[in-house]
Amino acid sequence: xxxxxxxxxxxxxxxxxxxxxxxxxxxxxxxxxxxxxxxxxxxxxxxxxxxxxxxxxxxxxxxxxxxxxxxxxxxxxxxxxxxxxxxxxxxxxxxxxxxxxxxxxxxxxxxxxxxxxxxxxxxxxxxxxxxxxxxxxxxxxxxxxxxxxxxxxxxxxxxxxxxxxxxxxxxxxxx
Amino acid sequence: xxxxxxxxxxxxxxxxxxxxxxxxxxxxxxxxxxxxxxxxxxxxxxxxxxxxxxxxxxxxxxxxxxxxxxxxxxxxxxxxxxxxxxxxxxxxxxxxxxxxxxxxxxxxxxxxxxxxxxxxxxxxxxxxxxxxxxxxxxxxxxxxxxxxxxxxxxxxxxxxxxxxxxxxxxxxxxxxxxxxxxxxxxxxxxxxxxxxxxxxxxxxxxxxxxxxxxxxxxxxxxxxxxxxxxxxxxxxxxxxxxxxxxxxxxxxxxxxxxxxxxxxxxxxxxxxx
Numbered sequence: 498x499x500x501x502x503x504x505x506x507x508x509x510x511x512x513x514x515x516x517x518x519x520x521x522x523x524x525x526x527x528x529x530x531x532x533x534x535x536x537x538x539x540x541x542x543x544x545x546x547x548x549x550x551x552x553x554x555x556x557x558x559x560x561x562x563x564x565x566x567x568x569x570x571x572x573x574x575x576x577x578x579x580x581x582x583x584x585x586x587x588x589x590x591x592x593x594x595x596x597x598x599x600x601x602x603x604x605x606x607x608x609x610x611x612x613x614x615x616x617x618x619x620x621x622x623x624x625x626x627x628x629x630x631x632x633x634x635x636x637x638x639x640x641x642x643x644x645x646x647x648x649x650x651x652x653x654x655x656x657x658x659x660x661x662x663x664x665x666x667x668x669x670x671x672x
Numbered sequence: 673x674x675x676x677x678x679x680x681x682x683x684x685x686x687x688x689x690x691x692x693x694x695x696x697x698x699x700x701x702x703x704x705x706x707x708x709x710x711x712x713x714x715x716x717x718x719x720x721x722x723x724x725x726x727x728x729x730x731x732x733x734x735x736x737x738x739x740x741x742x743x744x745x746x747x748x749x750x751x752x753x754x755x756x757x758x759x760x761x762x763x764x765x766x767x768x769x770x771x772x773x774x775x776x777x778x779x780x781x782x783x784x785x786x787x788x789x790x791x792x793x794x795x796x797x798x799x800x801x802x803x804x805x806x807x808x809x810x811x812x813x814x815x816x817x818x819x820x821x822x823x824x825x826x827x828x829x830x831x832x833x834x835x836x837x838x839x840x841x842x843x844x845x846x847x848x849x850x851x852x853x854x855x856x857x858x859x860x861x862x863x864x865x866x867x868x869x870x871x872x873x874x875x876x877x878x879x880x881x882x883x884x885x886x887x888x889x890x891x892x893x894x895x896x897x898x899x900x901x902x903x904x905x906x907x908x909x910x911x912x913x914x915x916x917x918x919x920x921x922x923x924x925x926x927x928x929x930x931x932x933x934x935x936x937x938x939x940x941x942x943x944x945x
Contacts, residue, residue: 531788561736564776571736571778576818576851598818599851599905620722621904622853622937624739625730643791644739644778658906669850669905 500654504552505593510615513659515666519617520654525554525596527648529575532639533583540590547638547647550587554594559644560634561624569631569650573624574598577616581605588612600669601661610665617657618668630655674751674806676945678758681808684943685746685767688812690775691941693736696727699881700857700913700938707855707903707910716908720855723903723936734775738937741777742814744768744796745874751805764810765794780817799871811878811942819856819935822848825870828927837862837929838892844931845896845912850905853935856912857881858896861930864920872918873932878940881914889915903936 501509503523513519526548528536539546557577561570577597584595585608593614598621601609609616620627633651640646661667701724708720730737746764750756756763772779772793781796783789824844828837841860848856861872885893893915902908913936922928 559739559778559780561739561741561778562776564735567733567735570776571730571739571741573739575740576821578851598853600849618904620719620726622738622935623722623726625733625735625737626722626726628735629729644780645791658904 503554505554505615506552507613507663510593510613510663513615513662515659515662515668517659519657519659521554521617521657522653522655523651525556525650525652525655526637527558527560527650528555529557529559529645530579531642531645532647533580533587535639537583537586540586548649551591552593553591554596555587555592556650557595557597560648561644563634567628569628569634571624572628572631574619574621577601584608588614596657606661606665606667609661609663613663615659615663616661618660619655619657627655673753673755675755675757676808678756678760678763680945681756681760681763681810682767682770684810684945685764685812686771686774688810688941688943689744689768689771689777692812692814692939693741693775693777694734695731695941696737697938697940700936701727703881703913704936707913711909713902713908715906716903716910719903719906720910736777737939738816738935739778740816740818741772741780742816742939743781743820745799745813745815746796747799747801747811747813747875747878749801749803749809751807752802753806754808756808761798764798765796768796769793807944809942809944811940813874813878813940815874816935816937819848819852819933822852822933823870823873823931825866825928825930827866828929830925830927832927838895840929841892841931842895842899844933845901846899848933849901852933853937854901854905854912855903855910855936857934857936857938858892858912858915859932859934860915860917861932862917862919862928863922864928865922866928868920869928869930870932872920873930876916876918877932877934877938879916881916885914886917889917
């Protein structure tokens with residue numbers, strides 16, 4: 498079983514092929530629709546981002562509230578394609594990895610290849626199960642967005658499938 | 673006249689919130705297990721196993737089956753001989769709010785669709801129906817939006833052929849593709865008006881997956897599963913677990929068809945008071 502750690506760099510990702518299963522350990526940041534809009538606008542305006550994008554991984558996830566006695570609640574992936582319009586700009590600014598569910602646009606596939614990023618998918622609709630692999634959670638920014646805030650997660654052996662590799666090869670084909 | 677206090681409705685809704693979000697429907701579990709057994713593709717089988725493990729873990733740990741605990745949709749069938757003391761709609765929304773808070777579910781409702789606004793647990797969507805009798809039946813369907821976003825409505829011509837309608841339904845599933853957590857359950861509403869067809873499509877998701885299906889339903893399901901989208905869109909035998917159709921008489925000038933897609937985490941719970 499292939500294991501990788503954050504931060505990502507090309508040495509770790511260039512050998513990963515679409516379809517391959519990997520287990521990720523380290524730091525990932527949640528961000529979905531509204532957080533993407535804000536990150537994208539901040540980049541446009543040259544404002545400092547709430548976390549360093551360089552070699553980072555964004556997880557398209559808005560967890561439930563945290564039940565008493567748990568590290569995190571249910572925390573599965575949301576549909577990635579809604580983030581497509583913001584993704585090329587984030588990749589250009591140093592983002593390396595994304596975790597979500599479903600296919601990406603042609604532009605995103607192109608940007609992944611150009612900036613040598615990587616797109617993973619994880620078990621969709623399995624948020625309870627995925628909570629087992631999250632070891633700590635810290636709110637980082639945009640608290641007013643509730644579940645759409647940016648959370649810093651420490652994960653251990655988080656199960657992923659490479660959906661678009663650094664060469665632009667995709668698990669869903671070219672449709 | 674029989675009377676029910678609004679607070680009793682609030683309490684019942686609060687418990688429906690727990691049941692729907694923590695315990696996957698038995699008929700859905702049954703269909704998933706069947707899909708798991710008949711799958712040969714290793715990856716698809718692994719994903720179906722993860723989905724079943726997730727349901728078991730959610731139930732055991734009192735965790736939401738999916739972090740998208742949905743926009744709660746409540747169907748209330750009210751007996752016309754039942755008097756409700758207090759506000760029914762306020763009682764339902766109080767139960768939703770109390771349940772989502774108590775069971776640490778997600779606050780996914782933004783107050784304004786355009787400015788988005790403050791995020792909270794309510795209001796939910798309420799569909800009311802008046803029926804004979806003196807009871808009230810409440811059904812909660814927490815609808816995740818990954819799949820709700822794939823809903824479709826088309827107003828066909830009254831002279832449209834069945835093949836056109838079938839293609840529209842199949843294309844709706846194709847369009848959902850890998851995005852909305854397949855294997856899906858497909859709800860279809862045919863007839864009535866644009867609004868009512870859409871409600872029927874959603875109501876069709878409440879029908880037990882194990883009921884005897886019509887030939888049209890079976891044909892469509894077969895064709896959908898032939899597409900091979902499979903669990904997580906990575907290929908496999910099961911793209912949809914079931915397809916349910918509801919119909920209603922319509923106008924001589926039209927033929928509305930609505931499709932409402934559910935992810936594999938099709939959650940609902942009901943109670944009769």
